[in-house]
Amino acid sequence: MFDVYKLQVFAQVAQAGSFSGAAERLFMSQPAVSQHMKELEAALGVQLFRRGRRGVSLTAEGHALYDYARRILALVAEAESAVLNVANLADGRLNVGATPGVSAYLLPEWIRDFHERYPQLVVTAQTATTPEIAEQLIGRQLDLGFIEGDLDAADASRLSAEVLCDVPQYVLVGPKHPLWAREAVALRELDGQAFIMRQPGSRSRLWLDRILETHGARPRVAAEFDNPEAIKRSVMVGAAIGVLPAYAVRAELQTGALRALHIDVPLTRALQAVWEKSAPLSPIARAFLAFADACVHAVHARRPHASAGLYARATTRTAQAARTDFNIVVNEGGRSAAQDHTSTQTS
Structure with missing residues (x-):
């Protein structure tokens, strides 16, 4: 029916009490102001002003519109300010989803570092499976997701993904396990061994x-x-084998509470950020992704590449993110081991 600009002109005329006064305020010509008001009155089908020798005054209809115009213009200004605040990372909220391991062991550090830099921004995080994260990203309930492994083909066609790093998956035993004393084990030797597993149907x-x-x-x-x-915890106190990502067992491998067996098969999964493909990442989401990427590579940089018992490598970046390994320093006597992992998996 009418646009915001005409409401701005109308409000200035009402406040100035004349078309000429409004023209001066708006740096417009008086005929242009008059034309805008004629078009506004024609669109509404009412007279908004009484014209007099000393200027104009509002009619009853004009007063009614002016009350709404002030509120509308205030909301427009508020909306513009909110958009600029978000764009400048001065205000806003980010909804993040992560798979259980990422949520438990990586996300807290990322959020901590992000909040230290942007204390005015709010990050809402939830733990979910890869399919649940994909569904909520597509439904715009989440802004950003972090998963291990790959998306289903159907989800991959609707989501963008950026690989942050390759995460080794360790075959773990506790001190009570018969394999604790073994330095190397072929994967086929684990046939019939007791395992502590993730729930059926999970990507892991x-x-x-x-x-x-x-x-x-x-x-x-x-x-x-x-x-x-x-x-x-079950692997640490029992006599069963477990398989977990390296970042989940850093402390336990260093203290000797767990041991990562040397396996003849490379085991790794890609840690990825995912988001809805049809819309670009918001400034807040881009900033958080940058912090996550920095945290991942800070872990890599802290470890001396030449140290005995440490294997660390960086591979080609995909989608602007270097793929590095979360590798674990080996305790004296080989109580834990890092492995070269290069396999392809699903999430």
Whole structure:
């Protein structure tokens, strides 16, 4: 019916009490102001001003419109300010989803560093499976997601992905396990061994089941959990094997509470950031992704590449993110081991 600019002109005429006064305020010609008001009155089908020798005054209809015009113009100014604040990272909220391991062991550090730099921004985080994260990104319920492994083909066609790094997956045993004293184990030797597994249907479980089956190892499932922390604790106190990402067991490998077995099969999964493809990342999402990427590569940089018992490498960047490994320093006597991992997996 009418645009915001005409409302601005109308409000200035009402405040100045004349077309000439409004023209001066708006740096316009008086005929241009008059034309805008004629068009506004024609669009509404009412007379907004009484014309007199000393200027103009509002009609009853004009007073009604002026009340709304002030509120509308105030909201427009507020909206412009909010948009600029978000663009300048002065205000805003980010909704992030992450798979269980990322949520438990990586996301807290990323959020901490992000909040130190941008204390005025709010990050809302939730833990979900890869399919759930994909669904919520497509439905615009999440702004950014972090997963391990790959997306389904259907989801991959609708989401953008950036690989942050390759994360080694360690085959772990506790001090009570018979394999604790072994330095190297072939994957096929794990046939019939008791395993602490992720819940059936999870991407981590599907990936591990396929790897074990491919190499002739059929595990005996001792317990199933929906989070990596429970798996880790169970392996530490029991006599079953677990497979977890390197970042989840850094402290335990360094203290000797767990041991990562040397395996003849490379095991890694890609840590990826994902977002809805049809819309560009918001300034807040871009900033958070940059912090996550920096945290990942700070872990890599802190480790001396030439140290005995440490294997660290950087591979080609994909989608502007270097793929590096979360590798673990080996304790004296080989109580934990880092491995060269280059396999392709699903999430």
